[in-house]
Amino acid sequence: MPFPRDAGGPAEPDPRRPLEGDRSDPSALLQARFEHIRRGAMQGMPMLNEALAVRALGFRPWREHWLGVLVTPWFMNLVLMPRQPQHWHPLTERESRHFVFPAGVFEFIGAQDAELGGYAACSLFSPMFEFVDTAAAEATALAALEALFDAQHQPVYEVPPPAHRPPSAPSAEVS
Numbered sequence: 001m002p003f004p005r006d007a008g009g010p011a012e013p014d015p016r017r018p019l020e021g022d023r024s025d026p027s028a029l030l031q032a033r034f035e036h037i038r039r040g041a042m043q044g045m046p047m048l049n050e051a052l053a054v055r056a057l058g059f060r061p062w063r064e065h066w067l068g069v070l071v072t073p074w075f076m077n078l079v080l081m082p083r084q085p086q087h088w089h090p091l092t093e094r095e096s097r098h099f100v101f102p103a104g105v106f107e108f109i110g111a112q113d114a115e116l117g118g119y120a121a122c123s124l125f126s127p128m129f130e131f132v133d134t135a136a137a138e139a140t141a142l143a144a145l146e147a148l149f150d151a152q153h154q155p156v157y158e159v160p161p162p163a164h165r166p167p168s169a170p171s172a173e174v175s
Contacts, residue, residue, distance in 0.1 A: 026066050026081045026116070027056040033115050034072050048073040049128040052137055058145045064088065069141035071134070075126040076141055078148070080108055081119045090118040103153040 035054045042048060052073040059068030064087035065080045080099070082088035091097055091110025097120065098105050108120035124144055131137040147153045 027059045031056040047127045053134045057141050071137045076124040078122040101148045102151040103148050
């Protein structure tokens with residue numbers, strides 16, 4: 001769906017479409033990097049679910065970012081990575097930023113990697129022992145990504161009704 005035109009100006013570009021200067025889909029690089037981490041620093045750690053493989057799933061353009069899900073044997077995170085570097089506002093390590101999606105507001109934490117550069121992650125699961133296999137984790141990851149864009153999943157915050165007050169005593173009339 002095209003964006004509305006400004007008064008007399010050209011239409012805004014659709015941020016979901018690739019533009020010149022966009023970085024390419026980071027899925028393969030992200031998956032390879034975390035597979036390397038799994039085989040190295042994470043090898044033998046007790047929080048690993050050995051039934052799971054590393055997968056970078058569903059990456060798509062979202063605003064000026066790449067958005068997808070990273071599944072590892074130790075966590076499942078939504079991940080934002082720069083797509084249009086000139087619009088990327090890096091987060092320092094462990095700094096948080098809130099992003100608004102149709103399903104609500106989600107907190108992402110900044111991360112830095114020597115090979116990947118800066119990215120932001122929102123934890124969905126950690127550890128991963130409730131998943132019996134990679135297929136189950138992948139299905140959950142893709143369902144979570146789709147739910148992010150479904151406003152029906154937005155939490156409803158109800159304001160409690162006011163406390164019941166007994167009716168006021170009738171005022172005495174002065175004659």
